[in-house]
Amino acid sequence: MARGAAFLGTETAIMCGAMSWVSERNLVAAISNGGGFGVIACGAMTPELLDTEIAATRALTARPFGVNLITMHPDLFALIAVCAKHQVGHVVLAGGLPPKGSVEAIKETGAKVICFAPTLALGKKLLRSGADALVIEGSEAGGHIGPVSTSVLAQEILPELAQDNLVFVAGGIGTGEMIARYLQMGACGVQLGTRFACATESIAHPDFKKMFFRASARNAVASVQIDPRLPVIPVRALENKGTEEFAAKQREVALLLDQGSIDMGEAQLRIERFWAGALRRAVIDGDVENGSVMAGQSVGMVKAEEPAAQIIQTLMTECEAALAGR
Known part of the structure; x- marks a missing residue:
């Protein structure tokens, strides 16, 4: 996990999945302040709205956070420019293959690019195209999903790519024990969404x-x-x-x-x-x-509201105990 934490600039390599309407300034800042890596869900935001959201998040945390952009967004390059204006250090591209020139445009600003890899072949292609890190997300995840489970993706992709590249695992992760298993397989970190959706700082109803x-x-x-x-x-x-x-x-x-x-x-x-x-x-x-x-x-493992920092601490305690036990 040290590799993933160094890449993100955080204490732990636990990313929060970008959840539309949920991953906004309050939750993102709380996760980053708690030692994780919050990610703003841009979704269908206009460049003006994203500009406001990044500024508002910066007012709540001095720690690193990222912005998730949807590749099919008609104003993608304008949104990249907004991220550049605020010197956002990490941009996550989701929703399909990045359009021509988008990865280059992000990297020119000095930011790191994180892409979703639904298959081994696409993971290799994205890395060749300039992606700095990959997220492999299985069908157990919430929101938009692919057809393959997290455990199968991990078995296919981690042995091939994780030694020389940064690969985060996502989908169905609800405990630190499971984080430990993926770290042992070579992952540099994980991404969770469902576990954070009901954090105390989440504005969800x-x-x-x-x-x-x-x-x-x-x-x-x-x-x-x-x-x-x-x-x-x-x-x-x-x-x-x-x-x-x-x-x-x-x-x-x-x-x-x-x-x-x-x-x-x-x-x-x-x-x-x-x-x-x-x-x-x-x-x-x-x-x-x-x-x-x-x-x-993993929704069955979410039992009560907890502060984001406590969720991260619990996950890390469970992860460390699992690794020590082995």
């Missing part, structure tokens, strides 16, 4: 947090693709009426696609907007029946 406390792993289900012609990245969330509404939204968009009213790009954008709105309803408004309560399968 009390009803959103209560749903986490009541849930078990089997309640966090992946969304189903209704129409094979409409490529939809699955999203893992707690089952509710919103899950049914997404199926209806897919049928609606597929029909418009059939009619020629919209093209594929617009169809995918409408799906993304659905998720952004549904997530906001749950996180901010507390509508946990109709909104999207995105959660990973």
Whole structure:
């Protein structure tokens, strides 16, 4: 973990996954102040909103934090410029392969680039393209997910890449014991989202947090693709009426696609907007029946509100005990 901590500039190499509406100034600063690495979820923010959010986060912490940018964002290069203005040290690119010139644009500012690698081949390609570190995230994670479990990705990718490169593992991690296992396999650190979503400093609605406390792993289900012609990245969330509404939204968009009213790009954008709105309803408004309560399968290990610093301390204590026991 020393390699990962040195790369991030933190006490521990525990990153917080970028969760839209949740990973904002308060939680990000609390995680960084607690010895971890907070990451602002830019999501669909405009450059102006990101500018404000970075400045507000800097007012709450003097420690390093990163910014997560979605590769399909229409203003990606303007957002990179905002990160450069604030001298953000680490930019995480998520949501697909980085568009041409984006990695170079970030590195020109002096920042480090972290990319998600869904396969070994893509991991190698991203490293050749200039990525400074990789995150491998399994399907147990919350939010947008890939098809392969964390344990399988770790077995495929860590032996090949972890010795000479920085690789963080994410998806389904809820205890320090599991962190220890991935460190022993060669990971330089980990990323957790679900465990931090209900931190004391998280602005998520009390009803959103209560749903986490009541849930078990089997309640966090992946969304189903209704129409094979409409490529939809699955999203893992707690089952509710919103899950049914997404199926209806897919049928609606597929029909418009059939009619020629919209093209594929617009169809995918409408799906993304659905998720952004549904997530906001749950996180901010507390509508946990109709909104999207995105959660990973480690949700069953989240039992109560705790300060972010305490969560990190507990994870590290468990990790150290596990390693000492071996």
